[in-house]
Amino acid sequence: MDAVDTHILNILRDNARISNAELARTVGMAPSAVLERVRKLERKGVIERYEARINPKEVGLSLTAFTFVHVEEGVGTLDTGQKLAALPEVLEAHYTAGSASYLLKLRVSDTEGLAQLLQRIGRIEGVRDTNSTIVLRTLKETSAPAVVETP
Template sequence: MDDIDLAILRALQENGRVSISDIGSKINLSVSAVGERIKKLEKSGVINHYTAIINGKYFNKELTALMFISLESPKFIDSFLKFVNEENDILECHYIAGNYDYMIKIVTNNPETLEKILNKVKGVTGIIKTYTNVVLKTTKNNYSIYPSVLPLGK
């Protein structure tokens, strides 16, 4: 990986549908060279996948909450994670260190739908404690890391 690969990654982050030709023009590289580098980045796992990022406002999904969850015992992890994976309004789930075991990001319609989800979460066997914050405004939301330095050992 070199500065050219980083430039390609940044261009794809800015617009995942940008043409190889446009990237080549921007970084002064031939279309075939850009295409080959992108294939290598995909094959090596640097580029994990491509996706469309959907604006929740168009589906009345404008309320975001972060919920911290403590489990009674590790024996409840599988059933908790099964629940999380089946709930479409739970967008993220992170196993964390500190006072809680997991943090989930919920994006839903309104306070009433949030209340229903929170009650469902609290009803999952093994959950002993929760703490929820409602997001008032998001000031930064990057969907991926910013590739700025070469990986360690490279």
């Protein structure tokens, strides 16, 4: 990856719907050269997919919570984590080092929705207990990291 690839990735991170012609104008290259670079980044797995960002509040999911999940399973066993990750309200599921085995990012309608979800989580075999933090205000949220050129 070079500076042009980095520039292309950062443009696509901010607007994945940009046309190839506009992308080429922005980076100062021929459209065919930019298209080949994007395809190469896709083949190499640098670009995994393109997706629409949905405003959670507009679809009735105004409460965000982060939940630590303590489980009773062997170290490195991810069976419970796979069950947690399959829940539709779970946006992120991370296997962690520390006091809890998993950290989940959840989106639900309200505190009642969170209570119901935590009950469902508690019924999953292997879950010992949970500890949740409710988000009051989000200052930054993105799923795509900024890309910087490496020397």
